[in-house]
Amino acid sequence: MIAKELLDWFPDGKILDQPVDKEGYLSLPLSNYQWLLLEEASLSEREKQLVALLTKQEQTISLNPWYSYLIEGKGQAPQNFKKLQLVYCHLSYFQQENLTSWLEMTGTLFPNCQTVLQVGAQDYIFVLQQDKYTSVRSILMDTLEAVEYDFGVRLSIMLGQVWSQTGYQALSDLIKAERELFKNWWRQGHQGFHTFSQLYLWSMGERIVDLRVVKEYLHQMIVDQDQIQEIILSLWENSAVLTKTAQQLYLHRNSLQYKIDKWEELTGLQLKELTDLTLCYQLILPDII
Numbered sequence: 001m002i003a004k005e006l007l008d009w010f011p012d013g014k015i016l017d018q019p020v021d022k023e024g025y026l027s028l029p030l031s032n033y034q035w036l037l038l039e040e041a042s043l044s045e046r047e048k049q050l051v052a053l054l055t056k057q058e059q060t061i062s063l064n065p066w067y068s069y070l071i072e073g074k075g076q077a078p079q080n081f082k083k084l085q086l087v088y089c090h091l092s093y094f095q096q097e098n099l100t101s102w103l104e105m106t107g108t109l110f111p112n113c114q115t116v117l118q119v120g121a122q123d124y125i126f127v128l129q130q131d132k133y134t135s136v137r138s139i140l141m142d143t144l145e146a147v148e149y150d151f152g153v154r155l156s157i158m159l160g161q162v163w164s165q166t167g168y169q170a171l172s173d174l175i176k177a178e179r180e181l182f183k184n185w186w187r188q189g190h191q192g193f194h195t196f197s198q199l200y201l202w203s204m205g206e207r208i209v210d211l212r213v214v215k216e217y218l219h220q221m222i223v224d225q226d227q228i229q230e231i232i233l234s235l236w237e238n239s240a241v242l243t244k245t246a247q248q249l250y251l252h253r254n255s256l257q258y259k260i261d262k263w264e265e266l267t268g269l270q271l272k273e274l275t276d277l278t279l280c281y282q283l284i285l286p287d288i289i
Contacts, residue, residue, distance in 0.1 A: 006036050010047070013038050066115045066127055073172030079114075083130040085268055086160040086175065087140070088182045091122045092191065093154040102151040109139050119179070130162050133265040140193045156186040157193045161214070162268035169217045181209045197269065197279040204282070219283050221267060228263055231256065232271065232280045233288060240272050 006028070007013055014037045016027075028036040065078040070086075087110070094102070103124065107113050110128050117125040128136065137159060148155055160178045163171055178196065184206070185199050203209045222228050230249060238244040242260075246253045260271045269276040 010036065010038055010043075012042050064115060064117060067117050067119075070125075070127065070172060070175055071117065071119060073170060081114075081129050081131060081165065083133070083162050083164050083266075084171070085128045085130045085136075085162045086178065087126040087128065087136070088158040088160060088179065089124045089126070090156040090182070090186045091124075091153050092156065092186070093152075094122070095152045098151045098153065102147070102153055105151070106147070109143060110134075110136055130265075130268075133162070133268075135264070135268075137195065137270075144193050154191060155193075156182075156191045158182045158185070158199055159193070159195045159268070161196050161218075162266065163217075164266065169213050173213050174217060177209075177211050177214050181211065184209050195275065197276045200279055201275065201282075215283060218267065218280075222280065222284060225259075225263065225266070227251075227259060229284050229287070231259060231263075232277065232284055235271055235277055236281045240274060240277055242272070 007015070016035050016037050024040050026038045026040060028038065065075065068074045069077050070084075089106075091099075103116055107116060107126065110126060112128045112130065112132075112134055114127045114129050117127065119125055128134075140157060140159060144155065144157065147153070158178070158181075161174075163174055165171070181196070181199050181203055185194070185202065200211065200214075203211060222232070227249070231245065234245045234248050235242075238248065242253055242256055245251075246256045249256065251259075264270050269280060271277050271280065
């Protein structure tokens with residue numbers, strides 16, 4: 001749906017980057033994470049009928065209780081969980097007849113997939129329950145090219161962080177920050193698969209996304225985990241070589257590996273991977289200078 005055409009139909013409307021939940025107003029979902037805000041009182045009966053047809057998609061989306069909980073920050077989680085991880089997908093091109101098949105197939109890639117949320121005309125989020133952590137990074141990297149070819153789609157994908165149910169931050173606020181980061185990335189024409197840490201470091205140079213809520217959460221996670229800050233610093237100083245790091249910290253190599261694996265289970269961040277290590281080092285840098 002083209003925003004310019006809609007404004008021709010509804011000249012009093014406003015194009016927004018977020019839906020507005022306000023009495024007397026309607027938010028019509030568009031593509032590219034945008035919404036058209038309309039005042040009900042300004043609409044004729046015929047226009048209201050047209051809007052009702054156009055907003056049918058939004059009504060269908062909002063029926064998913066995970067959407068209300070994760071995206072709108074309302075109500076309770078549909079089921080108990082300790083940790084969640086989201087996979088964000090934007091389709092810059094797709095064939096409508098292949099969309100359902102792509103969604104079904106992609107869901108089967110993740111054995112821990114709880115649901116799929118549609119958050120825009122071309123945007124989907126796969127919700128993974130990570131109570132028992134399963135790394136899906138290699139799955140996405142290894143299958144993307146084949147999936148695009150088989151289903152005739154062009155994808156931009158971000159693997160989000162693993163988020164725990166803690167008192168650090170509201171989960172919906174963390175997810176909102178992730179979505180904003182991903183949106184700014186694909187809007188600049190980027191495609192392919194990337195992790196949150198890759199896009200986070202990209203955003204540092206762009207300076208267009210406010211990720212303070214994420215930084216505060218992850219920094220507190222580092223502070224609360226035994227020796228993780230020291231491990232991050234030592235790995236950084238030793239170019240992520242475990243043997244040298246273990247020697248510097250007077251740890252057995254197996255003990256060091258255990259702590260690194262535990263950190264990945266909590267956050268999805270692999271400290272032996274340079275991009276993830278750089279993100280963690282950036283988070284602790286103010287503490288060590």
